[in-house]
Amino acid sequence: MLANYGYKDASGDFFITIDTDICNGCGDCVSACPADIFEVMDEDPNDPLRDEPVAVVSADKKKKLKYECNPCKPASERPPLPCVEACKAGAISHSW
Amino acid sequence: MAEEKKQEFWRWTESNWKNPDIDWKDAKFVTSGIDVGSVSSQAVIMTDGEIFAYGNMRTGSDSPDSARNALKFAMEATDMPEDRMDYCVGTGYGRVNVPFADRTITEIACHARGANFIYGPEVRTVLDIGGQDIKAIQCDEKGKVTNFIMNDKCAAGTGRGMEVFSDLLGVPINYVGDRSFDVKEEPQPVSSTCVVYAKSEATSLLRKGWSTEEVLAAYCSAMADRIYSLVERVGVEPEFAVTGGLAKNRGVMDRLMPMVGLKRMKTKWDTQIAGGVGAALFGYALCQKGKGRKK
Numbered sequence: 001m002l003a004n005y006g007y008k009d010a011s012g013d014f015f016i017t018i019d020t021d022i023c024n025g026c027g028d029c030v031s032a033c034p035a036d037i038f039e040v041m042d043e044d045p046n047d048p049l050r051d052e053p054v055a056v057v058s059a060d061k062k063k064k065l066k067y068e069c070n071p072c073k074p075a076s077e078r079p080p081l082p083c084v085e086a087c088k089a090g091a092i093s094h095s096w
Numbered sequence: 097m098a099e100e101k102k103q104e105f106w107r108w109t110e111s112n113w114k115n116p117d118i119d120w121k122d123a124k125f126v127t128s129g130i131d132v133g134s135v136s137s138q139a140v141i142m143t144d145g146e147i148f149a150y151g152n153m154r155t156g157s158d159s160p161d162s163a164r165n166a167l168k169f170a171m172e173a174t175d176m177p178e179d180r181m182d183y184c185v186g187t188g189y190g191r192v193n194v195p196f197a198d199r200t201i202t203e204i205a206c207h208a209r210g211a212n213f214i215y216g217p218e219v220r221t222v223l224d225i226g227g228q229d230i231k232a233i234q235c236d237e238k239g240k241v242t243n244f245i246m247n248d249k250c251a252a253g254t255g256r257g258m259e260v261f262s263d264l265l266g267v268p269i270n271y272v273g274d275r276s277f278d279v280k281e282e283p284q285p286v287s288s289t290c291v292v293y294a295k296s297e298a299t300s301l302l303r304k305g306w307s308t309e310e311v312l313a314a315y316c317s318a319m320a321d322r323i324y325s326l327v328e329r330v331g332v333e334p335e336f337a338v339t340g341g342l343a344k345n346r347g348v349m350d351r352l353m354p355m356v357g358l359k360r361m362k363t364k365w366d367t368q369i370a371g372g373v374g375a376a377l378f379g380y381a382l383c384q385k386g387k388g389r390k391k
Contacts, residue, residue, distance in 0.1 A: 007247050015245070046241050048378055
């Protein structure tokens with residue numbers, strides 16, 4: 001499942017997509033993110049009949065992604081994002 | 097002192113219903129799904145995966161009370177004792193405030209599952225337009241979510257925005273759809289996506305001499321634009337179904353569907369109960385798996 005966390009407002013689209021079919025719930029993204037956006041849940045909240053751990057974007061962060069992710073996204077030269085790089089499976093992507 | 101007289105144009109009809117063909121005494125599992133949304137609350141009671149009864153009412157200021165009232169409203173239609181219930185699942189924005197729920201499940205999972213039931217397994221794209229959020233969901237033939245997006249940060253394009261407009265223009269909410277087509281030519285959509293700004297834009301349009309119908313049309317098409325931009329992100333796959341209260345508003349729906357390029361599916365069920373149906377079905381699945389409540 002492609003889980004799109006985030007929002008769209010007048011200033012743009014701010015979504016982090018986690019591919020839950022690829023994510024194995026290892027939690028590398030949790031420690032890599034300086035803003036503590038991710039957490040690992042024992043069960044996918046959007047797929048309650050599957051009992052596998054999965055990474056999600058915390059409920060209290062998903063409405064602030066534009067600001068929370070800002071330090072990792074300088075306007076000029078953009079280094080690889082720590083969360084995207086940390087995820088060996090390649091399950092995380094950003095829309096902006 | 098003059099008595100204040102105020103008509104609540106936004107007020108939509110609350111309803112409850114019981115399936116006359118089902119006898120709860122024959123059921124193996126009775127499950128309920130309580131969907132406490134920001135605007136409306138639904139309680140759906142299902143017997144072995146079939147809809148037995150439901151109640152649909154407005155969410156009050158108190159979520160636990162709203163959940164209880166909705167369930168009571170659904171139970172009113174039946175003669176079943178409340179303790180016959182095997183499992184209760186809470187969902188929706190206020191799901192953590194359903195005190196008698198055995199567990200909670202997100203509304204995304206529930207809406208996909210519910211749409212799969214009320215529209216049939218052909219459904220692949222579910223658009224849920226709720227009181228204060230919009231969800232676009234893709235799902236498989238079992239109603240399992242494969243891709244979803246939810247906008248719950250901004251009220252643009254939601255049911256609440258429509259309530260604000262019906263109140264502003266003094267048009268009862270059930271007539272908004274029909275009235276919005278009562279125009280000679282389709283006006284430009286209002287340019288603001290924000291409900292607050294759209295309201296002030298509408299006020300200035302009225303000052304300019306626009307008719308109520310023209311302003312309604314302009315707002316409905318702005319809502320359709322806004323909703324489509326979200327649907328576009330998850331992608332559209334046939335069949336396409338709409339759940340939630342806005343599915344009953346043809347002013348928005350008939351403007352949205354040409355953008356989507358598909359016909360939306362029809363159902364005999366109330367589109368507002370989809371989340372509750374999904375929750376009750378999850379309860380049923382958990383009971384069948386032996387994960388039900390230990391009595």
